[in-house]
Amino acid sequence: MRPFTYERVTDARAAVAAAASRPGAKFISGGTNLLDLMKLEIERPDHLVDISRLPLGTIEELPDGGVRIGAQTANSDVAADARVRTAYPVLSEALLAGASGQLRNMASVGGNLLQRTRCPYFYYTDSGCNKRDPGSGCDAIGGFNRTHAILGASDACIATHPSDMAVAMTALEARIELLDADGSVRTVAIGDFYRLPGDTPHIETVLRPGEMITGVVLPPPPPGGQLYRKVRDRASYEFALVSVAAVVSTDAGTGADGGTGAGGGTATVMDARVAFGGVAHKPWRSLAAEDSLRERPATMATYRAAAEAAMRDAVGQGGNDFKIELARRTLCRTLDEAARTAGAAGTARRRPGRGGNGHGAS
Structure with missing residues (x-):
C-alpha cells in the first residue's frame, strides 16, 4: 500500500472541510470496499477522513410518513429495523441478499451507495479499463463479459453497478442528502445520482469534490x-x-x-x-x-x-x-x-x- 495520512472527525462539517482541503482525500467508514481497492492500488488516496464516528447512524420516522436513514447506519441495522421490514420490505430483502452478516455489520448506507464496480478488468491492473485508467480502453468489450451490462453501456465501459440496496432504493424513489464543503445541503433523487458511462465512466455520480452523503430519505411507502x-x-x-x-x-x-x-x-x-x-x-x-x-x-x-x-x-x-x-x-x-x-x-x-x-x- 502507498503511504497516506489519516484523521478521525466527529462533526459532519469538519469532515467535508477536511476532504475539500486535501485534493487526494477520501472518506472512509466501514472500509469494506475502499480498503480492498487501496491494497490493489486502484484507489490511491493521500489522506483518509474517518467518518465512522459521525452521529449519522439513526433511522427516523418523518412527519409525512416517510423515513430518513443516516448515512452511517449499518446495513444490518437497516435490514433488521421493524419499520423498514414492515413498510419497505423490498429494501430489507435487498440488503439481506447483498452480503454476509459480517459485511452488513461493517458496511454503511453511504458506503454501499458509493461502492465501485466488481468488473474483473477494473480489478486486474494490467488490463485496459477506462473506469480505473481513463483512456486505456475497455478489455471487457470482446473479453470475458458474462456479468456485464446489457443496458445503458457505451463503447468506453460495460461495467455494472454492484449494489443491491441501491436497486431497492431506486424502486422506492429515495432521495440522497448531500453536504457540501461550504456547509450547504442539497438532495438528489437516486435516479439522478448515478451517471451512465458515456465517455467518462470514471465519473460515476454527481457528487462534487469534498461532498459527503449524510442520509437517505424514503418517501411514504407506496401501496401494493x-x-x-x-x-x-x-x-x-x-x-x-x-x-x-x-x-x-x-x-x-x-x-x-x-x-x-x-x-x-x-x-x-x-x-x-x-x-x-x-x-x-x-x-x-x-x-x-x-x-x-x-x-x-x-x-x-x-x-x-x-x-x-x-x-x-x-x-x-x-x-x-x-x-x-x-x-x-x-x-x-x-x-x-x-x-x-x-x-x-x-x-x-x-x-x-x-x-x-x-x-x-x-
Missing part, C-alpha cells in the same frame, strides 16, 4: 406488494447476474392469473415500479415496463409484455447475451409474486376482523 429477487451464480455472498426490485399495486384482487379483482374478475395492475440490478452501470429504473403494466390485467401475459418493453434496448456483448432473457424471466416471476402479495393484503383488508397494511411481507 414489494419484492426483491436476485439471480446469481451461487446462493450466498455473490453479486447479481440480474436482480429486480418491484412494487405492484392491484385493485385489491389476488393479482395472479385467474385471480379475483374488485369486481369479481381478474385483478388489474393499478400502479407498478420496476428497477433492475446487474444489468447497467447504475440501478436501472424501467419506465417502459411500468407504463406497460398500468391498468392492465395482472396476468402473466401482461408481465411478459412488460419484460419485452424493459429489454427492448438491451444489447449483449457475447458472453452476457443470456442475461437479456434471464432479465425478462426474472421480471415476470417477480411481478407475479409481488402482485400476489398485493392481492393478499387487499383481501385481508376487506375481511371483517382482519388487518393488513398493504405493503407486503418481509
